[in-house]
Amino acid sequence: MITNFEICTPKLSELPQIVEIFNQAIQNKFSTGFQSLQTVESMNEWFREHTQEKYPLLIAKQDNTVLGWVEIKPYRKNRKAFDQSVEISYFIHNNFQKQGIGSALVREMEILAEGIGYKKIIAILMHLNIGSIKLLEGRNYTLCGNITNVGSVQNTSIHHLYYAKDLLSLQKTNE
Template sequence: MSIRLAEYKDLEQMVKIYNQAIETHRCTADMDTFSVEERISWFEEYQCLEYPLYVYEIDNKVVGYLHFTGYRKGRRAMRYTAEISYYIHNDYQGQGIGTKMMEFALEKSKEWGYLPEVADFDGEVCSHLYYGLKI
């Protein structure tokens, strides 16, 4: 078992895993599955250290992935805040992989019960009463 940064070679398996999540109608708001080609620009968008993609491997096979996404992207006051999403191949669910991926994500983040001073309105800093993570 290992968690590492995603590479292009992982994209096909990541798309397969995400399409499984779409088909369950429980894990994502997407309703239509994707081809690998349709997810290339999405993958490339995450090839930065700000909001990275990570894969979870067992015996060199990608069986899950997680990523950080800008929370309320485009709203400058929330530019330092992100949400975490993760997906696990159907055949590997119920084995604690989601827990391990969330533990990994939390190690990369500072956790707290509300978002203190995350909104910066041109120097006026405000807090939000949410549960969340600051990365």
């Protein structure tokens, strides 16, 4: 188990490692819904859209190696009624999964999101993403919905699971 990693805001120079981790998730088939690999160029704008004040992006790294990353982004973008909620996504390098890195990243992002003023954090994932289901349930997320047959990957029907967590509950557990 890796224990000596830091969680911080990434530099633009770390974007290639972030893209590599995302592409691993794409190749795993049941993590993203993307069907083609991304490039540093294609994710450059995405990277720049993340501001620590509104929609942070964090990485876990050891020395100069990015182990994983987490982001929050608008839930139902441009629909003001949903501004108090955000969607969370996270990806861990294949070599470093199941070592507590994902949970640490999600925990840190929950704290940041609550500090920004968000009230609810939502994760949308494929039903075959067992690792994420375990991570979210271990972090006390609640399964709120299951949309069946929403897509298909390699002739396998995909369901979307909606998990959510009230960030106000963080205050109660931290007191």
